[in-house]
Amino acid sequence: MQTKFNWIALAGGVATLLLIVVSLFVPWWRFTVGNPAIAEASFSPVNLNFSLLGSPLSIPLIWAMNVAAMLSLATGGIILLIYAVMPAKPYSKRLLGFGYNKPLFAVVLFVVELVVLVVFAKTLVGFDVPLMGAANIQIPQNIIGDLSIGIGVTSAFEWPFYFAIVVAVLCVAAKLYHGKTVPDISG
């Protein structure tokens, strides 16, 4: 029986589009200051919700980058779906090359951004921001004088982050599966 579709790419494309929808509502990473929270940042490549004392704050450049990431993932997912139903066309490899790496880039860039954030917070202002778990951040004395202020913070990766890793793996598998798919159709 001939293979007409790259089923893994089909699953990867659908999963990529699903990931976008999920990430709009559930963050990949959540950072909370205080308990009950006085500030909270809910972060994913397609959405950033930042609130301080209950008031939402918007950073235009981050918003634009979120939109860019969302468009990039969406076009990647759609083009991966187009590839999946016509994997043997002459231009299919280009479609696959465009689509398969978008979730992978999203995951890698997201992790790099978080690591850079943590390193910057430590080197620039001396805050030990945890990537996961709870910590107590001490405000440096040169900012607050004789007072000592410790801030309880917690951070955690949410399930969409792990889902994104699965999607990225699925899309890379689709790329690897391409070599098997094309001979099946042509043969």
Added chain:
Amino acid sequence: MWFTIQIVGIILVLISVGTVVAPVGAVVVMYHDNLFQLVVPPEIEDIINGNSTLIPGSQPFTNQSGPSGQGQFLTPVFVDAQVDNVSRTFSVTVDFNNSLGFDLTLKALSAGLQCTQHSYPLGTVGINDAIEIPAGEVTRITVTGLWTQDAETHFVTEHAGATGLDVSLVNVVINVNEIVVTEPGPISIGYVPMV
């Protein structure tokens, strides 16, 4: 066939560039008059400048060392102090003015008490349970403590004939929403009647 592949390639490159350049370019154009606001929200800018509506009473942040940027909502205002010589207990009443538009939870409050004149430790005060401080309201909080035998001896020997003494708070620890502020003090709470 070669032409089709090239066309597809060009379209994909245009999509790649367009998905990034279009949204980022749009906000850059929208904020070209004030690029600072492109990365710093107006609310944060107000906090830095000390005229925030989120944190009333905040002071401008500076590069100099020393207190800056701390809101007045952190400071309790002394109201009253009472002493019960029989049970050797005392109570200190303070007003917490929550000037934020946000409910706070006072999880812990503790301090040492000392004779202002001699810096002699008299006892400690604290609260037992967490206290809710609603947004925009002043909540009166009474902290209680135990007067030590040494404190009584100090009062009798060092302040003979006096009806009270000046008392200061030291090592004040305030835990609000897991933000722990420690003020070594001393913070004078004034004259406290003893008899």
